[in-house]
Amino acid sequence: MTVAQYPTRLPCGSRVLDLSRPQVMGILNVTPDSFSDGGRFAARDAALRHAAAMVAAGATLIDVGGESTRPGARPVSPVEELERVAPVVEAIAAELDVIISLDTSTPVVMREGARLGAGLINDVRSLRRDGALEAAVDTGLPVCLMHMLGEPGSMQQNPQYRDVLAEVADFLAQRMLACEEAGIPRERIVLDPGFGFAKTLAHNLSLFKHMEGLHALGRPLLVGVSRKSMIGQALGREVGERLYGGLALAALAVSKGASILRVHDVAETVDVVRMVAAVQMAE
Numbered sequence: 001m002t003v004a005q006y007p008t009r010l011p012c013g014s015r016v017l018d019l020s021r022p023q024v025m026g027i028l029n030v031t032p033d034s035f036s037d038g039g040r041f042a043a044r045d046a047a048l049r050h051a052a053a054m055v056a057a058g059a060t061l062i063d064v065g066g067e068s069t070r071p072g073a074r075p076v077s078p079v080e081e082l083e084r085v086a087p088v089v090e091a092i093a094a095e096l097d098v099i100i101s102l103d104t105s106t107p108v109v110m111r112e113g114a115r116l117g118a119g120l121i122n123d124v125r126s127l128r129r130d131g132a133l134e135a136a137v138d139t140g141l142p143v144c145l146m147h148m149l150g151e152p153g154s155m156q157q158n159p160q161y162r163d164v165l166a167e168v169a170d171f172l173a174q175r176m177l178a179c180e181e182a183g184i185p186r187e188r189i190v191l192d193p194g195f196g197f198a199k200t201l202a203h204n205l206s207l208f209k210h211m212e213g214l215h216a217l218g219r220p221l222l223v224g225v226s227r228k229s230m231i232g233q234a235l236g237r238e239v240g241e242r243l244y245g246g247l248a249l250a251a252l253a254v255s256k257g258a259s260i261l262r263v264h265d266v267a268e269t270v271d272v273v274r275m276v277a278a279v280q281m282a283e
Helices: 044-057 078-095 107-116 132-139 164-182 201-209 211-217 229-235 243-255 266-280
Strands: 009-012 015-018 023-029 061-065 099-103 120-123 143-146 189-192 260-263
Touching: 023 044, 023 266, 044 061, 044 078, 044 266, 061 078, 078 099, 078 107, 099 107, 107 120, 107 132, 120 132, 132 164, 143 164, 164 189, 164 201, 164 211, 201 211, 201 229, 201 243, 229 243, 243 260, 243 266, 260 266
Parallel strands: 023 061, 023 260, 061 099, 099 120, 120 143, 143 189
Antiparallel strands: 009 015
């Protein structure tokens, strides 16, 4: 087990995330075209019910996303994304005791989501969209920076690396520096290796195997592999058949020091986390 080298309390708006143990983040896609559950939770009431079910199952964060970032996904206007996300964030903040994460790269969504009660900004583009860095600074919220080359629509077109771990680490270090220079202290930064984003199966597997190397950056790691194509390619499974592969990766991620697991299947992942913890705490 990898021991954290950073403070274990992460202020997230009105709540605090305890990083002394791995936490489970439930995925809430309020989009019609997400690769796994597109359209199922696009309506406010359905989204709220699903969020409540994930909280009851043990999720301590709910990641609300209004723009699909699957390979080939179509761009979404800021207005459309905000119309999808804002009512759901407002409802969850009013009804549930949970940290709300904004899965967004859009400045207006960051600002309005923070105003409505979100506690974390989770940006697959690492605050590189015009105005995103400034918006994140203005919210005062912690941010999760993810590694990705290019844009979701084209990211899987022949990605290449000489050393995937080193290049991912270098990218994340550069984005951390940009955040610090803009006014986001490193104590408010979480890092995501970006599994499935601009990476082949070989890249994903190598990066996962050597993930511990990213702890040298000194920040907690978020790992999101739930139902992703790396599982499908490794096991020959369709999206709806990837639970067991995802749980295997969840257990491995915890053993490699991951702090947050971003998943669709919350109850099952919570059991994995608890079981790994029980073994690790034994005499």
